[in-house]
Amino acid sequence: MKWILVISAIIFSVLSQGESIICEHENPERLICENLDITTTIENIEPNKQVNVTIINGTGIAPDAFKNLDVRELIITKVRLYSYEARYIIHQITTADPLTLQADSFNSLHNIISLEVFDTKLIYEANPLIPLKKLQNLAFRNNNFTEVPTDLFSTLNDLQSLRILKNPITGVHTNAFEALKHLKTLELVDNDIQILQPGCFNGLDELTHLNLLKNNIVLQQGSDLAQVLQGMPNLLNLVIAINGNVRLEPGTFDGIPKLEVLDLSGSSISHIPKNVFNRLSLLKSVMFNRCRIGSIEQGAFSGLNLTEMIFDSADFGKTIDSYTFSDLNVTRFGLVSNYQMSEIKPSAFSGLRGDILAIMGSELTKIVAGTFTGMHVKELAVRWSPIVEVEQDAFKDAYVETLYVDDNSTIVLNRYRWGIPESISIKTICYAC
Structure with missing residues (x-):
């Protein structure tokens, strides 16, 4: 059962006063907690449950605010609350409002394995995630990050999944995720990323899934993409869908030889030459849906043994030339x-x-x-x-x-x-x- 906490606040002074929050059950599955501007204490929650904390009109979370919680999953969402005929009306935020985290806001959450923070502009000086030693899943959505928050990752030794969604991040710097040695899944979706610096995925030796959906990545040289994909020797699933210009050259994917699924849908590809995929002996699925493809060299896909290859609503011109799809083994070809x-x-x-x-x-x-x-x-x-x-x-x-x-x-x-x-x-x- 999911417990929903709704926290309402007005004035910043509570942080220094240390007042306790008052919680009442509206119904068996809904706990409403209201105080002033800073969320100070959340309590009375059945242990080992998922807790969804909706912060209404508040601006921060005080030290040890979760000291009385024993939960494994925590979701923090920022919304605005309006009153209409004595009823609460909650509007989801599209432009993230500030939420201040203290270095010890998450103290005592020793058993938490999943933290998701949505629709908040996070403000912090010291790393608030240091206490979360067992964290395995971390997600940020609409937090107004302008760059990858590498400083938050330094102590997350057990993190396996990281999602950063809907943030105005235009570039990913070198060694951005180097501290996350055991990361399996990385999603950088809908962030307006334009530049991936060489070595930006360094250190992700255990990464199996990389999703770069809905950005504006421009990779004019195939060698650029080859350099970007270094450092992920165990990658199985790569999504570079709905992006900008992606140039493929021989050897582009040689650094990720275990790749099984490749999705390039929605990207502009000037040319697909031979020897782009020839080292991908485990490749099973290739998607070119809605791609704009200038040309395909004869035999570009020769030797592949695929489960599926799909060109749905793709634009590769008026003509399919002789031997374009020669010597290709594919169970389903569309x-x-x-x-x-x-x-x-x-x-x-x-x-x-x-x-x-x-x-x-x-x-x-x-x-x-x-x-x-x-x-x-x-x-x-x-x-x-x-x-x-x-x-x-x-x-x-x-x-x-x-x-x-x-x-x-x-x-x-x-x-x-x-x-x-x-x-x-x-x-x-x-x-x-």
């Missing part, structure tokens, strides 16, 4: 909602092997001879495209068990005239469904 694409050249999928290839949503009007030559897939879906012609030998030397098309597709009526092999079973799917 070219979906790519409405700029109007041509697939012969042997574009030569040597591709997998269970499903979906070409769904394009401007294709013709499937030319040799389009699927050398391809081996169980299921091929060609849907939501204005195809009016399939040339003879489009499926020459291709293995396809089932071809899925729309119920209004011209392929159904013309399969024999267009020379689609009888060995391929054609199944229709409702176009509008």
Whole structure:
């Protein structure tokens, strides 16, 4: 059961007076604590529960404010409270208001393993997290940080997860997380990060998940990204989605050889050359959704053994060139909602092997001879495209068990005239469904 503490305060003088807070149960699951400007004492909470502290109109937390709590998880949220017809109306803060923490505000929280601080502009002189020796999870959201608060990490030896969200951080400096030797998950999401300095992730030897979603990272040289990714030899999952310009070059990901999941969705990629992914023998999933891709070199993905590769709503021009996806093993391959694409050249999928290839949503009007030559897939879906012609030998030397098309597709009526092999079973799917 989650206990919710609502703390209301008005005047700063309580910090020196040391008055006790008065707590009353509004109902069995809600404890309202009200005092003046500084939260001084929180008590009467059942031990080993998650405590959600909502600070209303307050500006700080006094020393030992949590001395009577024995909890493992603590969430601190700042809101504004207004009175309307004798009822409290709480408005979530979008611009963080100040909240002052003392060096010993969190004293006595010896058993806490998770701390989350939302919607507060944190003000502190000495590190208030020093008492939290067992902390494993730490999250900050909308705290008005302009840089990574490295000074808070110095004693967090057991921290495994760190999330910093929605802060105006424009750059991550070298050795920003070096103290966090046992960190497994790092999320720097929606922070407007533009610059990642080389070595910014140094020391994260145990990191497995790095999420840089929704920033404005500009990496004009592939070597820049390669240098940034140093120091994380055990990284398994990397998200660089919805960012700025990302340039890929041979060897870009060589420093993270254990990578299994790569998400580049929403980024601008000028070119994907060969030998970018060739050292990633464990790679299973690659996402290019909503990417703007200038060009893809022939054989850029050759030799990969993937579970999935998805280009959903990606812009890689009007043409897929020959051998673009050659010698690729992928269980599920999706070219979906790519409405700029109007041509697939012969042997574009030569040597591709997998269970499903979906070409769904394009401007294709013709499937030319040799389009699927050398391809081996169980299921091929060609849907939501204005195809009016399939040339003879489009499926020459291709293995396809089932071809899925729309119920209004011209392929159904013309399969024999267009020379689609009888060995391929054609199944229709409702176009509008």
